[in-house]
Amino acid sequence: MPHLEIAPQHSPPATGEFVGVGIRTTDVGSGQKHVVLVYNRPDESTWQLGLDWHYRLHDEQWDPRNLWQTAGDLDPTDLPTVTAYLEYVRRSKPRIPYAFRALGCRFSVNATSGLLEFDAKEVGAGLTCATFIVFVFRALQFPLINAESWPAEREGDAEWREKIIDWMRKSKVPQAHIDAVVLQTPEARARPEEVVAAFIQPQWPKSFAECNDVALEIATEVDAQLPMH
Amino acid sequence: MSAAQDWMSVRLGRQDPGFGGSWRPLLSNSNFTYPSHRGGSIPETVDASPPGPASVTSLSMQWLANAIAAGPETYKIEHLTEIVAALDDQLHAGHFDLIGDVLRAMPVDLLSVHTLVMVLRTTGTARHLIPRWQSSVAAVATSLDKRNLDSRRLLRGLI
Numbered sequence: 001m002p003h004l005e006i007a008p009q010h011s012p013p014a015t016g017e018f019v020g021v022g023i024r025t026t027d028v029g030s031g032q033k034h035v036v037l038v039y040n041r042p043d044e045s046t047w048q049l050g051l052d053w054h055y056r057l058h059d060e061q062w063d064p065r066n067l068w069q070t071a072g073d074l075d076p077t078d079l080p081t082v083t084a085y086l087e088y089v090r091r092s093k094p095r096i097p098y099a100f101r102a103l104g105c106r107f108s109v110n111a112t113s114g115l116l117e118f119d120a121k122e123v124g125a126g127l128t129c130a131t132f133i134v135f136v137f138r139a140l141q142f143p144l145i146n147a148e149s150w151p152a153e154r155e156g157d158a159e160w161r162e163k164i165i166d167w168m169r170k171s172k173v174p175q176a177h178i179d180a181v182v183l184q185t186p187e188a189r190a191r192p193e194e195v196v197a198a199f200i201q202p203q204w205p206k207s208f209a210e211c212n213d214v215a216l217e218i219a220t221e222v223d224a225q226l227p228m229h
Numbered sequence: 230m231s232a233a234q235d236w237m238s239v240r241l242g243r244q245d246p247g248f249g250g251s252w253r254p255l256l257s258n259s260n261f262t263y264p265s266h267r268g269g270s271i272p273e274t275v276d277a278s279p280p281g282p283a284s285v286t287s288l289s290m291q292w293l294a295n296a297i298a299a300g301p302e303t304y305k306i307e308h309l310t311e312i313v314a315a316l317d318d319q320l321h322a323g324h325f326d327l328i329g330d331v332l333r334a335m336p337v338d339l340l341s342v343h344t345l346v347m348v349l350r351t352t353g354t355a356r357h358l359i360p361r362w363q364s365s366v367a368a369v370a371t372s373l374d375k376r377n378l379d380s381r382r383l384l385r386g387l388i
Contacts, residue, residue, distance in 0.1 A: 042305075075383070078346070080306060084307075084313060085313055087306060091310075115314075142386055
């Protein structure tokens with residue numbers, strides 16, 4: 001498998017069309033990882049787009065604390081298509097709830113503003129940083145993962161949800177949303193490193209079996225960047 | 230008359246296109262709309278009047294005008310973004326017949342591979358609702374093959 005590149009020694013190409021993925025540990029104590037899409041804008045600057053938190057879709061200049069790798073199944077001809085879509089998402093700034101259940105959610109266009117909006121099928125539905133990436137590529141008819149192959153309720157999933165809900169409470173996410181998230185039946189969790197594992201491999205969509213070992217390697221690589229090492 | 234309007238006239242059999250010649254560049258602010266209809270055939274007329282208030286019953290054709298003006302070899306990211314915005318808007322409004330008409334009427338050989346792929350990837354979410362969507366995919370595939378491009382690879386997930 002292609003190893004992740006470490007910035008700034010090996011930063012994403014600053015010129016030309018580029019679409020990749022970036023990942024880093026954002027909470028050292030819990031090992032929480034965050035995944036973003038990395039892309040070059042037409043002005044040849046490198047940016048990253050990701051769902052940081054509840055209603056926080058964040059587009060910012062490339063953060064060299066991320067490890068990164070290029071998309072495994074996109075050809076040069078695909079890059080403008082994906083870049084254009086990311087530009088549209090970035091410009092639209094859709095308000096995306098953070099939640100564990102994405103089934104039925106979709107992007108739609110506001111007929112008045114012409115901007116992209118996120119339609120959550122029901123209260124308590126939404127995306128994570130990882131499912132945001134899956135969602136964007138699915139909208140372009142590039143299925144990244146075979147979601148049906150992902151096992152539900154693995155060890156650590158329930159604890160992870162508890163942690164996120166605790167963070168929601170502490171960051172004053174509206175109680176109605178928290179209550180709805182708690183009541184929702186969660187989907188099988190695709191972890192950030194697993195989405196990266198799918199993203200960097202050829203021949204999408206990838207199954208869990210094809211991603212699991214690669215994801216473990218990625219997690220090890222990412223953890224190795226922490227100051228404690 | 231803009232190049233895109235020329236093309237519309239050609240498709241409607243009113244003018245010899247002279248495709249061997251070059252397309253005139255379009256004015257960047259040219260605007261015209263594809264009139265709304267629910268039938269299964271290409272509209273007889275093109276409304277070239279200045280745009281009125283935003284309407285969900287008219288499909289902005291600016292993206293197509295820009296794409297034709299750019300030609301089959303070039304593209305601009307902002308024009309590809311226009312395609313997503315224009316077509317997503319119509320998908321959301323449920324104008325599937327209209328989108329199907331536009332897809333079938335697209336001059337595929339005059340458009341860049343990026344434009345063609347963007348159009349199909351944007352509309353692919355409603356492939357089962359757009360009349361003869363797969364026929365449009367087949368037309369695009371034929372055009373890509375004629376350019377010695379790997380249509381199966383470029384259109385993966387769509388065919």
